[in-house]
Amino acid sequence: MSPVMRTRRDGTVRPARHRAVQPLSVAWLLLVWLALWGDVTPFLIVGGVLCAVLVSVVFPLPPIDLGSRIHPLPLLGVVVRFAVDVVRASVQVAGVVLRRRPVRNAVVAVDLETESDFITTLVASMLSLIPGSVVVEVRRSTHTLYLHVLDTPDASAADAFRRTALDLEQRVLRALPPRAAEADRRAR
Amino acid sequence: MSWTAAADLAAAVCILLGAVLALLASIGVLRMPDLLSRMHAATKPQVLGTVLVMTGVALRLRDPGVVGLLALVVVLQMATTVVASHMVGRASFRSGQVRRDLLVVDELSDGPAHEEPRGAP
Incomplete structure (x- = not known):
């Protein structure tokens, strides 16, 4: 899913330009295109693919590496x-x-x-929509979320919420466990 | 009762519930004491309200071409509300627009000072 990376002279890592077109993002853009037209015809599909490729080339996105395997059944549970x-x-x-x-x-x-930016983002987004919390600040280096929790009469309620949030993370990790290769690279 | 009448009834219930949730969200924005509490009111009931109204519209129109569009509205609503509420909450916290007398615990301000390594947000 992630494009080929290229290290620049100043040490920054950027996606190589010629791999800006990623099949998954093209598929998603095509889906949006068809939803907007509200119809599926061969003509619309060809036009949608052309548009998606054009958009991917003009606005290349930074690489997204899922870094996880997908377990469908726990994922359904999470949803x-x-x-x-x-x-x-x-x-x-x-x-x-x-x-x-x-x-x-x-x-x-x-x-x-988790050590993964992707899981952190996913958990933070889900926490924003479930009871009680809005994400106020994210510390990326330690993967710490700071959440504003509504309706906590005392400190024990705040602790209870922290456990709820960690439970959610555990459920997400069970559905999207990090790949073994990732874990090995981190251990070294 | 035919299935079209049943679908119409379900649609009416969904749209009504969705509208009530949107009303509650606006009352919440009016009544809550500070910005962060208001963000709760502005995001949660409003998202579910949108989902319910879109479900109601889909049940009433019963047109497969429209269902994709309505699903897109729900997905984009969920994706953007999260980012918007985070950005507004973060900006308000950093600029000190928080009623600290309403906070029972504040681990962001009370925690040890922490320097982020270069490049981290």
């Missing part, structure tokens, strides 16, 4: 649990909005176990 959590989040926020007493909040540091 279902996430859908339930989105509903719970809305009900919880609605309850806080409608009640009379003032709300107490907390900013909690969650030190993630």
